[in-house]
Amino acid sequence: MKKFYIIFVCIVLVLAIGGISYYKHQKRMEVKEEQRVEQLNQEAKTIEKSVDQGEYTKTSTLLKNPKIGEIQPYSQYDFHLIKDELKSAIQLQNLFNKGEYKEYLSQYNLNPIQESHLDSYAKDHYVTSVSELLKNGSNQEKMALGDLINYEYLSLGDANKIREEITIASAIEYYNEGNLEEITYITADPESEGTVVEGIYHVVEAKLSQQQGAPADTISLDLVKVPEFATLPEPFNSVYVKLMNQYEDTEDFEIAKQVVEESEAKEGLPSRPAIGMTADEVRSIWGIPTDVNRTETVNGVSEQWVYTNGYVYLDNGVVTAIQD
Structure with a gap:
């Protein structure tokens, strides 16, 4: 009996020691896995940071990591997509850093980076490239730029x-060439209401009308429509001032103002x-009626206003019925 007891105790001790060893092994494995995951997370964040900061050469090196397949699940970015576009991104970045803005626009138009997180920097550089070319270019260069820009890559603003x-630069160039008709063509944009472009349009229309011997009221009508707060560039401001000196104090100008205000x-x-x-x-909608049939009752005054396109019925000055 004692022998069996000793054997039983030994078995229990062996199992206990084995269980403890297994537990310790499992804990070590868990810690090791946590360390591995933490390392993969850190490597994923390092790659993401290089992308976010536009360090594309560094990104290219980091993506060559043989463990990139293990790192991918721990990143919000698609590394395969980024890798495919890195070559174009690095090429564009080099052009931008060298100040070769026109070539940057050309290359971006050919190989737009639109499917990955690299696009944010590329689009910012696209806008900056356009701005730099506009700031330093001649009017002729700005005109040519209009054919190079792809406006789909820009925000609406x-x-x-x-x-x-670009329209203003083109208008100045056409004015220097004496081509006023072309100016009215490129500035006749419904979306330019209240802007300098609209101002240029009406100034040039007034100038053309004067050259063609149009009556003063026609010329005045365009001058009145020049936006009040639009700062016209030269030579259009000088043309505007000269025309205003000729027509502003005339009866035709006052009539034109009333027409526009109405x-x-x-x-x-x-x-x-x-x-x-x-x-x-x-009255503000249909004007003065052609005839008014008026009836007075104990409840007040009822009227039938007659128009060519219908009848309006009013009780005490308020519309109560309409008949077409």
Whole structure:
């Protein structure tokens, strides 16, 4: 009996020691795995940081890591996609750093980086390249730049600003060539309302009208439409000042101002009267009626306003019915 007891105790001790050893081994493996994961996380963050900071040569080196397949699951970036575009990104970055902005635009147009995190830097450099060329280029160079830029790569705000600057440069160049008709063509943009471009358009239209012997009211109408706060570049400001000196104090100019003010007042009004409108609001839309049939009752005054396109019924100055 004692023998069996000793054997049982030995077996228990062996199992206990084995269990402890297994537990320690498992803990070591867990710690080792945690260290491995932490290392892979750090390597993934290092690669991401190199991309975010535009250190593309460093990124290229880091992506050659033989463990890149193990690192990938720990990154939010697609390393395969980045690797495919790194060559173009490095080429573009070198062109930008050398100040070869025109070549940068050409190369980006041919090989746009649009599918990876490399795109953010490339697009920023695209906008900067355009800005540098506009800042330092002649009017002729700015005109040529309009054919080189792909506006799809720009934000709406940047695109509108750049278009405006190129249009102004082109207008100045065409003016120097004496080609006023071309100026009116390139500045006749509905989206340029209230801008310098609209101002140039109306100044040149007024100048053309004067050259063609148009009546003073036609010329004045364009001068009145020049945006009040638009700072016109030369030579258009001088042309504007000269024309204003000729026409501003005339009766035709005052009439033109009234026409424009009335037109602006009517903008945004509905095309037809509506129930609940006042008599003044009806007149502002359809004008003065051709006839008015008026009835007085104990409840007040009822009116039928007759127009060529319908009838409006008012009770005490408020529209209650409309008949087409």
